[in-house]
Amino acid sequence: MDWQLIFKIVYYVILLVFTFKVIYDTESSTKASAYILLIFLLPVAGILIYLSFGLNYRKSQIYDKKLQLDQNQKKIINQYIEFYLKDTKKEFDEKFSKYFGLGNMLYSDTESFVTKNNQVNLLINGENKFPAMFDALRKAKHHIHIEYYIYDDDEIGNELAEILMQKAREGVQVRFIYDDFGSRKIRKHLVPKLRESGVEAYAFYKVQFIYLANRLNYRNHRKIVIVDDSVGFVGGINVSDKYVNRNPEDLYWRDTHLMLEGDSVNELQRIFLADWNFCSNQNVKPNPSFFKQHPILENPQWVQIIPSGPDSMNPSILYSFLHAIAISEKEILITTPYLIPGEEFLHALHMAVLRGVRVKVLVPEFSDSLVVNAVSKSYYLDLLDQGVEIYLYQKGFVHAKTMVCDDELSIIGTANLDNRSFDLNFEVNAMVYDRDITSQLRQTFNNDLENSRQIYYEDWANRKKYKQFLEKCLRLISPLM
Incomplete structure (x- = not known):
């Protein structure tokens, strides 16, 4: 028996099988070409990389289910917010004639409203973000919703954890979503500690070795904090000491974040609740305490919140x-x-x-x-x-x-x-x-x-x-x- 010939046949069959799989499963022809090139140039490494990062479940049942849940939730939420946003679209179109097409396109795609009644503060670096965020969190009376890609078990991470645990002990409802890959440093010690103090904490799409392929791809890269549906934070800054530049010998990190007050916080809330119900398997229903009418602000600013992900119909x-x-x-x-x-x-x-x-x-x-x-x-x-x-x-x-x-x-x-x-x-x-x-x-x-x-x-x-x-x-x- 010619084992060398058998090995070659098996080898080429495997290459062909993975080539057909890449072509069939990958929506982007450019991406498919890159995977096929990698598989033929470096067969073992290429196949492992494809299995780890390339399997495409964008339209799988799990995301179809999340999309359906999100759409059902939007219908309920719109009952709370549409009545005071009904004239906003017309005013936006008149005030920003250059951008009305952009705003309308994004609303048609994401159903995210352009909101007028907002106060926006630009926060440069963690040195400005964390004091403002910690101050807002300490004032929470009803709920805190927090969602992060990277949450490190360090000085900043523990300071935030202490605030969350204290507010939970005071009776504030604290919900925390962490990405299971990006925040893997807190899974063993900090997350159990938070849960013991009354904080509800769930990983977004848990990483398990057998499912490593798909789940290293579709990560929750969002950074959202909501306090009593009054104040929201969104931007590029994760929870980590490196963002506050305390040690001049360490690499300096430059980043930008936003603090929002007003109607745009409702849109952050909409995103958070959809993510929460997905990862917690709960059914937290929208209610007036989550989507309240905000007081009219002086010199209001216009904001539109745009989510995107593998569960979106479009990029x-x-x-x-x-x-x-x-x-x-x-x-x-x-x-x-x-x-x-x-x-x-x-x-x-x-x-x-x-x-x-x-x-x-x-x-x-x-x-x-x-x-x-x-x-x-x-x-x-x-x-x-x-x-x-x-x-x-x-x-x-x-x-x-x-x-x-x-x-x-x-x-x-x-x-x-x-x-x-x-x-x-x-x-x-x-x-x-x-x-x-x-x-x-x-x-x-x-x-x-x-x-x-x-x-x-x-x-x-x-x-x-x-x-x-x-x-x-x-x-x-x-x-x-």
């Missing part, structure tokens, strides 16, 4: 970026820690430059991921050639996810500019239609440029060829990242 956050870029007339300022744009994003930026829009992109010079950083660098030459200005942040690691478009639109949230955020993870962004916030965010961007260096086409093209070759090789798997 809503990607759509929001593309539409915002398409209607920009003067300036686009982008800050992102991970820049792995798809072809549609590259084309959108190029068309903006051709229209005469000045496009600036701020990215970290040094990243927390060598591979992702190398893939990001492979796009710089294309962008520079198109006329996009690129700045490398040098003071530390810029983790903020923001976009400024002209004078009245700011986008702040959890989504990076990569396929993982657009298609695989649960994300949430805030669209702020306001001159003051946009001016503040523009000034923040310009402040960051003072700690950055601009790169130019000639210099970037003349780097060592082996580096460029390695970056372009890694770019072949960019659809998987």
Whole structure:
């Protein structure tokens, strides 16, 4: 018996089986091509990577069920909030004629209302976020809803835990969602401690080794805090000491967050309750204490909350970026820690430059991921050639996810500019239609440029060829990242 021949036959059958599976299961042809290339170039590693990260359950029963639960819940919630938002849409269309198409498109896609009655505060870095958030949490009377991708068992994490446990002992209803992968450091010790004190804590989509493949893909990347449906927090800052920059010898982290008061908090509440009922298997029904009518605020600001995830019908956050870029007339300022744009994003930026829009992109010079950083660098030459200005942040690691478009639109949230955020993870962004916030965010961007260096086409093209070759090789798997 020719065992060598049998081995070859089995080997090629396995390759063909996985090739057919990739083609059949993967919605994106670009992503499918990348997986097939990886499987044929590195068969064992490629198959393991596909099994770990590539199996596509986007339309599986579990997400179909969540989508149905979310839609049923929205119908109930709308009974509480539609009556005082009925005139808001007309006023928004009149006040922001440039953006009414964007707002309407996002409402049609996500059923997220544009809300007028808001107070928005921009929080730069953990040094500003955590004091404001802790103060709001200590004032909680009825409920605290908190949802994080990364929650570390460190000084900041324990300080927050003490507040949550104290409020639970006072009779405040505390619900806590943590991502089982991103917050794996707290699973064994801190989570049981929270539960013992009366905090309801659930992992979002638990990671189990046998299901590692699908579950490392679809993570909850959201960062949401809601206090008594009056105050909400959303943005890029997780719960970790590294965000507060206490030790000057450690890597400096630059990030951006929002504190919201008013009607937009109802939209954060809607997202949280949908996630809560999904991961806890409870059926917490919307009620007036969760969706109350907020007092009329002075100088109110317009906000639209946009969720997106593998349970969404469309890549809503990607759509929001593309539409915002398409209607920009003067300036686009982008800050992102991970820049792995798809072809549609590259084309959108190029068309903006051709229209005469000045496009600036701020990215970290040094990243927390060598591979992702190398893939990001492979796009710089294309962008520079198109006329996009690129700045490398040098003071530390810029983790903020923001976009400024002209004078009245700011986008702040959890989504990076990569396929993982657009298609695989649960994300949430805030669209702020306001001159003051946009001016503040523009000034923040310009402040960051003072700690950055601009790169130019000639210099970037003349780097060592082996580096460029390695970056372009890694770019072949960019659809998987």
